């Protein structure tokens with residue numbers, strides 16, 4: 667495990683460093699990130715979660731730390747970046763919290779519901795699919811993006827071109843994720859392996875210990891873009907994964923305020939600017955954000 671973890675980390679570092687002579691990454695650079703107008707005073711009242719955050723002095727937001735272009739933590743500075751991180755910051759600004767008053771905390775896929783239920787985080791932004799099962803445990807603002815399940819394989823692979831080819835293959839995904847559950851239910855002949863993180867799966871793919879990694883196309887495109895000589899995304903999207911901001915289930919005031927904030931930043935152009943400067947770098951042009959579902 668340890669050895670393989672180092673492999674992807676090294677590849678990501680190399681990819682990020684830009685060896686002399688390598689072309690700069692395509693698309694806008696981090697300087698193109700928008701800054702968000704922070705609402706003054708207490709713009710939202712009646713939310714127990716926000717009352718707690720104000721008393722504490724800052725928001726605590728759950729996120730991923732190993733998903734390129736989406737949620738990534740710089741091991742040297744401890745800073746988080748990516749599209750999900752921008753979403754967390756833009757909505758935070760409307761709640762009255764500037765980026766200096768947001769503390770990010772890494773929470774793995776399998777631990778999101780518990781983290782929101784226990785008050786470990788005020789809200790969660792990390793490729794979090796909205797669905798009815800999860801809605802029994804947590805609330806969701808959004809969706810703010812629509813992804814779909816896909817497959818990541820080694821560049822040399824020829825026999826896996828879609829989920830129908832997974833019989834007898836070692837397929838890795840994150841425990842507790844919707845892609846993991848879909849393989850378990852709909853492709854039971856695949857040999858499914860669950861890790862805490864997708865980066866652990868990718869390490870095992872690079873070292874040929876698994877044959878494919880499956881999760882949302884957005885996440886897989888990020889890994890493939892970092893090591894394009896080793897990995898490729900194949901096949902069609904075989905699910906719909908609408909991303910929401912997870913909230914404590916009963917805090918409907920917070921959910922409403924987050925929906926207002928998403929609508930505001932989609933309208934004023936921040937959403938697209940943030941997308942172009944982050945997830946857009948993995949190669950998918952900015953789509954129109956999906957309609958917000960105020961259930």
Ligand code: GLU
Pocket residue numbers: 775792793794795840842843844845881882907
């Ligand atoms: N969007 C999927 C989910 O929420 C997969 C990505 C993830 O595990 O964060 O389960």
